[in-house]
Structure formats: structure tokens, C-alpha cells
Amino acid sequence: MEAHFLTDSDLVSFLNWLEKRGDVYVTARDDDGNVGIKPYSETGDFAYPGVRAFQPLKPFFFSALEEVAEYPSTESPIKESKPFAIIGAAGCDLRAIEALDKVFLEGDFKDPFYEERRNKSLIIGIDCTEPLETCFCVLVGVKPYAEKGFDLGLVKIEGGYVVEVGSEKGKVVVGENKGLFKPATENHLSQRDGVRKKTTDMVEKQSKEFKPGGTWQSVMAKAYEDNAWSKNVETCVECGACLFICPTCQCFLLYDQKTKDKYKRLKMWDTCAYRSFARVAGGANPRDQLIERFKHRYYHKFDYFFKNYEFEACTGCGRCIVACPGEIDMRKVLKEICRS
């Protein structure tokens, strides 16, 4: 993979150049030490966070609420979006984008709203150096560093960054900033490898106790009737937080609204945790019971999605663990299911 070196100050110059090109978002720590995503115009600086942001990246491509049609009308409802760059996509975030791409851009139809923003995005990955206690990416085939699915990838090393080029789009922006990007030396690359090994070891170590005996699919194939589900569902309050914050959850509803002289169709996030999610007007509901919906989330992520795309729709980011008011820890649920 093509790699360059960028000094700390040249990164700032590069971000300033990106800002002329379009919007720029960076990961930033707030006063409490939590990592969020903010416009670069607000932060004026980029402090390498070394971990994923609290929020997922999906709203950049898949809005929580957006108008997808105005009718009757012959005008295209797709609004052209400005180019934008996101700096700070962790390995798990990159895997999530890969999963969203599968759903929204493949199949007989692609979602033009998602596609428009995806085309306008420049994704800059980072390597994790300070994984959270809830991180378990290594259990679902994801690395705690930018392995693939990025345009550019940053690794913090002494005095600057190793910058990997992951796509044609990435290559173009590097080409337009030739003066800033220096060749990466052997020493830079070995520092990069050191960072990667250290973080991988950390995540491996904390994930060890949750490692399944076989593939997730083989675990799920035997788990549907397991008693561990009913015990773990007890504290679920059906709030949907785990699903709204999940970087790969992409379910949505459509609803129509009447405005003065037109009608609008809106697309809005929805979750399979809600009882009415799949209920039909006649009253039949394929997942009427909470435990069925609870299991469905795990089955979708570790079995159904894998069957369709050959990777899990869980990225190991651990956001759902942090978000759950019932203190349900996906790792522990899976561990109990594996055990029995």
C-alpha cells in the first residue's frame, strides 16, 4: 500500500486545504474526555483521539430523517451535496461503512440519497491507540486500525503521521498536495507496525474471555432455543438505543405528509426492537414477543447478514454496550450462549 509521511504541521496545512475543498469533520475530545465528531471549522485543530468517536458515522450518509420524495413532481428529489471529509474513522467505523455500502448500493436497486453522499465523501481512517474497555473488534474480523475501506489512513507516530493511500480518491488528494506528503521511511513504517501490534494485543487481551469456540455462524446455528436469551432480555426496555447507535443498523420507515399543496415522503430511522416494526395492518406479527426481537438483533448481525455478505454486521465497536440503559453487554450475552 502506498504510504507517505506527514508532519504534524503539514497535517494542519492539509486539513486547511481540505476545508477549501468542502466540509471537514474531525474527531475531537470534549471536556469530559469523550470523543465526538465536530466540524473542523469549530475545533480549528485535530487532536488524534486514538479511538472511535462516541457516535457512529452513518448519519453522514444515511440521515436520521430526510425527505426522499415530493409528489406529484417531476423534479428529482436528490439534492447535490458538498464534498466533505471525515477525519477519524476507526477500523470499526470503516467496516460499518462497508456494511452500509452492501445494503444501500448493491442489489437490484441502489439508494440514490446514500450514493450521492457516499460519492462526495473522503474517508480518512485512524489507527486506535487507546481502545475502550468495551471494544471487541478483533472478535468479528475487524482490526483496531485502518485496514481497508478508507481513502486515506493516518497512524500517529513521532513527529507526525504515516499516511496510507487506500483508494483512487485518496491518491488524487495526495497528488494535489505533493509538497506536504513526504516519502515514508522504513523507520516510519516500523513505528506504524509497532502501534498496530500494541493496540491489537490490548484488544485481543480484553476480548479473550469472549472468544467463541467456532465461527459466529456455528454458534448461532445452535443458539436459537438457548436459555441464556430469556435471562438476558430481562433488563431490555425496548428503547432501541442499541440499534440507533449501531453503526451498521440501517432499518428505516417511510411516511407521507401533506404540505400546503404537495405531499412529502420522509425516510426515518427505525428499529426492529419496536413491537410494531414488522406487524402488518391485519395484526399478524412475525416477532410479537420481545425475546424474538431481542434475538433477531443478534441473528441479523451474526448470522443473516453473514449469510448474505460473508462478514458480520457487528463491528465490535461496543457502542451498544455503552448506550444500553439495561446494562446489556452483547459480549456477555454471546458468551453465555456459546457456553451452553
Added chain:
Amino acid sequence: MTNGDSVRGNTALTPLDYRPAKMRIESITDETSDIKTFRLTFCDQDQNEQFEFRAGQFGLYSVFGSGEATFCIASSPTRRDYIECSVKRVGRVTNDLHECNEGDIIGFRGPYGNWFPLDEMEGKNLLFVGGGIGLAPLRSLIWNCLDLRDKFADILILYGARTVADLVYKEELKTWRERDDVKTIYTVDPGGETPDWDGEVGLVPVVLEKENPSPENTIVIACGPPIMIKFALFSMRKLGFPFESVYTTLENRMKCGVGKCGRCNVGNRYVCKDGPVFRYSDLLLLPQEF
């Protein structure tokens, strides 16, 4: 998922348009006290000429401002001047549709989904098993097959409803019965008959067993309430029908219609894009969430 090309959806990667096309209600037929059939044409003449679909596919119909609901296209693709859908009044959108009058404009997106395997059905005996409004998807296929009658061997239509008043497409039931190239058996549940009812009295699976059709060289297409399908399948197994030759349609809740919104899944399959037509032996491999 069923049999390759014959039941696969469109293959071109098309940007999804969430805007409905405008269709005019040409006529409305009262089928039962709560089911109406709407005959529709596109307001745009070009769309009328270009529109193509295959039996089994569905559309998302909308009353402007009220929302969309999913129904199969109940008319035959061989009759190209219009499409028809039969709607039971159960919720907001279906209520609003029932309030519509002839000449009103409604919305339509589609056709979506896969279709019945007509090429696999060629040369075979066809057994249609329908219950209640489940006759709607079968009707599209029945007319499709009748319009190409030479391509198929014997055709048997077994259709039942709870009561005589609940039978849909009553005029067409008569037309089919009068044809000598189709055998028909109509039945109503015990207690649902009227004094002048000249059909069978009994549940569809019971009547099926009594008729005892041969599974030899036969494709079964069964659509109806899940409970009827369930018992009809027991009967079919008894009669020796392999589930590989039984097709049915699923009607899970949908929003987008094309596999994005995540609503209509049964295991790793989506009713909207991998269905609505499923081979029964394939359904048995999925979680029974339908």
C-alpha cells in the same frame, strides 16, 4: 432463491425512486363487504405503454399524504391495458383507498419482487389452492396461464372462503367453472353456506384430501391465510406432493419494497426482493417468522 432465472427480480442496478407514479382509478368492484378491486391506469400514457410485470410481483400503492401499502398485482400480465389490485380494509391506507372513487388519482411504485416460475410450470399439471383474499395473487397467474392455455396440462382450481359472502372475484369464479379446460372446486367453511350454495362445504385442506389429486407432474401454487396454508401443506404431504413443487407467496410488512429498509426479512431473505414467491421447501430452511 427458488429456481434461478425464472423467479429472479430485475437485475439492472437502478437508482430507487421513492416518488409514486400517478394512476387513475378506472373502476372499483366490491368483492365482499370489506374487499374492493381497483382497476388502474397510469396518468402518463408512455408509462401505460411501457409498464411490464410478471405474475406474482407486487406494487406499493398510496393515497397521497396517507402512506403506502403493499399488494400484489392481481391482474394478469397478459392483459396490458390496466392493472388491478384487491384491497381489504384493515388499516389507515386501506381505509383511505376504500374511500376513493372512480376517477381519483392514487400513487404506485413497482413492480417489485420476483414472480411465479412460468417456465418451470410449462407442460405440467397445475393445482391452484386459494383461500380468501389469497386468490388475488393466484388470479394474476390463473389468467396468465389461461391466456396461454396450450402450454400447460390439466388445471385444477381449488378455492375456499369462510362464507359465500367472503368469496372474491365471484364473476370470474363462474367464468372459470364454465370453461371445459379447467376444473374448479369452490368451497366454504361449514356454516358459511347459503341455501342456494352449490359448491362444497368444508375447509380447503379437507376438500383437497377428498379430491385426492395426483402429485404426478404437478406444480402446486397455494396462497391464502397462513393457517390455511399450514393445514393445506399437511394434506399435500399426505397426498405425496413434494414441497419442492409447491409455491406460495409471503406478505410481510414492507416500506421500501426493494431490500433496503430491513422490515420484511425472514431470516437472511427479504420478502420484497427474494420473494414474494417462495418455493415451500426453501421456506422450511428459514426461521418460521411469517
